[in-house]
Amino acid sequence: MIRQLALLLAVLLAVSLFIGDGTLAMPDALILWQVRLPRTLLGALVGGGLGLSGAVLQGALRNPLADPGLLGITGTAGLGAVIAFYWGVSQHFSPALPAAGLLGAGIGAAFLLGFAGRAPSGPSLILAGVAVSAIAASLLALALTLAPNPFALTEITFWLMGGLADRPLWQVAMVAVPILLGCAILLRLGTGIDALSLGEDTALSLGVPVARTLQLAAAGTALAVGAGAAVAGSIGFVGLVVPHLLRPWLGERPGALLPPAPLAGAALLLVADMLVRLAPLALPLSAAPPIGVLTALIGAPFLVVIAHRAAP
Amino acid sequence: MIAVTHKSVSLGGRTVLHDVSFAARDGELVALCGPNGAGKSTLLRALAGLLPGTVPQDPRRVAWLPQGARSAWGLTVGQVATLGRIPHRDRADAAITKALEVCGIVGLRAARVDRISGGEARRAMLARAFATEPDVFLLDEPTADLDPAASHAIMRLLRATADDGRTVVVVLHALDLALRYAHRVVVLAGGRVTADLPAADALPAAAAAFGLQFGPDPEPRLLPPG
Numbered sequence: 001m002i003r004q005l006a007l008l009l010a011v012l013l014a015v016s017l018f019i020g021d022g023t024l025a026m027p028d029a030l031i032l033w034q035v036r037l038p039r040t041l042l043g044a045l046v047g048g049g050l051g052l053s054g055a056v057l058q059g060a061l062r063n064p065l066a067d068p069g070l071l072g073i074t075g076t077a078g079l080g081a082v083i084a085f086y087w088g089v090s091q092h093f094s095p096a097l098p099a100a101g102l103l104g105a106g107i108g109a110a111f112l113l114g115f116a117g118r119a120p121s122g123p124s125l126i127l128a129g130v131a132v133s134a135i136a137a138s139l140l141a142l143a144l145t146l147a148p149n150p151f152a153l154t155e156i157t158f159w160l161m162g163g164l165a166d167r168p169l170w171q172v173a174m175v176a177v178p179i180l181l182g183c184a185i186l187l188r189l190g191t192g193i194d195a196l197s198l199g200e201d202t203a204l205s206l207g208v209p210v211a212r213t214l215q216l217a218a219a220g221t222a223l224a225v226g227a228g229a230a231v232a233g234s235i236g237f238v239g240l241v242v243p244h245l246l247r248p249w250l251g252e253r254p255g256a257l258l259p260p261a262p263l264a265g266a267a268l269l270l271v272a273d274m275l276v277r278l279a280p281l282a283l284p285l286s287a288a289p290p291i292g293v294l295t296a297l298i299g300a301p302f303l304v305v306i307a308h309r310a311a312p
Numbered sequence: 313m314i315a316v317t318h319k320s321v322s323l324g325g326r327t328v329l330h331d332v333s334f335a336a337r338d339g340e341l342v343a344l345c346g347p348n349g350a351g352k353s354t355l356l357r358a359l360a361g362l363l364p365g366t367v368p369q370d371p372r373r374v375a376w377l378p379q380g381a382r383s384a385w386g387l388t389v390g391q392v393a394t395l396g397r398i399p400h401r402d403r404a405d406a407a408i409t410k411a412l413e414v415c416g417i418v419g420l421r422a423a424r425v426d427r428i429s430g431g432e433a434r435r436a437m438l439a440r441a442f443a444t445e446p447d448v449f450l451l452d453e454p455t456a457d458l459d460p461a462a463s464h465a466i467m468r469l470l471r472a473t474a475d476d477g478r479t480v481v482v483v484l485h486a487l488d489l490a491l492r493y494a495h496r497v498v499v500l501a502g503g504r505v506t507a508d509l510p511a512a513d514a515l516p517a518a519a520a521a522f523g524l525q526f527g528p529d530p531e532p533r534l535l536p537p538g
Binding site for chain 1: 371377388399
C-alpha cells in the first residue's frame, strides 16, 4: 500500500509540473523553477501535514470526525498572516507574511497546550481547541471589520480561502522544516494511539503516557498544519477525509494509518490543485477557483459514500 | 501478590472508599462482591494504580480490564490481543495465540470486534489481558454479557490461572460464580470491606450486603395470590 501510494505521489508530482493555469505544456525553465516547482512542493508538504495530522487526531481523540482545524491552529496562523496584511507590513517586506503566520501558529499552539492543562485528556484538548478557534475567529472578524481599505479586505479574504499559487521557493523552504519536523513527531505516536483505541485508562494501564501522547499530537499538528496554513492559508477537509479513504484498505487500527496518511494527503491535495489549474479549461470560469473549494467539493461526496459503505 | 493498605478515595467530593485494606496472594482467585456503588471498581482501579495518589503498577506485571471495555475502532480480535503486548514492546505471536486459545476465540482472530457478538468481544478484551502474560489480573465484570456456559468457561479459566500461581482479582455481580470458583470472597458495601471470607462461608455475608435474606424465612407465608 505504501509503495503504491509513493508511486502515485511520484507520478502526481511529475504531472503537476506540466500543468499550468489553464494550460498543458512543458514550461520553460524559469516558470518550472519559480512557479510550478514551488507550487507542487508546497501542495505535497501541506497535504502531507494535513493528512497525517488528521490520522493522528482521529486516533488520539477516538473520533472519526476529528480534523486538524479542530485545534484552532489553522485559525491563529491565518490571524497572524492577516495582521501582517492589516498593518501593511507584508507589502513592504514580503517575508513578514509567512513569518507572521508561523508566529500566529506558535502562539496558538502555546495557548492550546496551556488551555488543555498539565495532564490533558481527549475532551480537555478538544475544549482547548474550540476556545483557541473561537478567539482566533473573533479577532479575525475584528481585523476584517477594521480593515484599512477595501483592497486590503479583498486581499485578506482571498488569502484566507487558501491557495498554493505564487508562493516563492524560499517560502516553501521556510515552512518545509516545521512541517517535516511535525510529521516526524506525529509518525512516532502509532503505538500510543493504538492503545488509546481501548480508552485513556486502559492505555495508561498498558504503560502508555497518555497526557504526553496527546500533547505531542497537538504539538506535532501545530507544526505540521500551522506552518502549512502560514503560507497556504486555510485548506479544509483533507485532514478529515484522508483517514477515511485509507481505512477500507488498511483496516481501522489507528497506528496502521500513520505511515501512508502523509502520502495520501499529499496526493489528494496535488490532485485538487491540478483540478484547480485545469478548471478554467473545462468550465467558463474567469479565474481558477480557490483550492479549499475543490477539496471540500471532492471530499464531501467521497466521505458520504465511504460512510454508507462502512455502515454495518 | 497485590495490595493496598488503609486506602481512602474521594471522587468528585464523595468518599468512595473508606480506609480499605486489601491484599491478594499469589495463586489466589479473589472475588469482589457487593451492590452497585459499593466501591468495587474503585478498589480495582486503586490496585491498578490508576487513581490520583496511587503508585502506577508495572504494566508488564499487572493487567487491568475495565467494566464494559470496548474499542473505539473496528480492530480485529487479533489486533486487540496484540495491544496486550505494548508493555513488553513486542508482538510475540506465541503469547497472542495462546491468549486467543485460552479465551476460546482463536478462530475469530481476523474478525472485527465491532462485528461479533457482545460475548465474543468481551472475550477479545480478556484475551488482551492474557496476552500481556501478567502476574496479576484485575478484572472488572469479565463475565458480563456472557451466557451461563461461557461465564462458567471464563471462571474455570480464571481459577486455573490462579491455581497456576498467578493472582486474580475479579469483580463479580454473579454471586453463584463467586461462591463456586473463588478461593476467597471480599464483600464491599458503602466503601468499606464488610466481609472477607473463604468462598465456602461467604454466602450469608454476601447475601446481606445485597439486602437479601438468607436462611429459613422467619415469617412463613403462603404463595402470593395469582
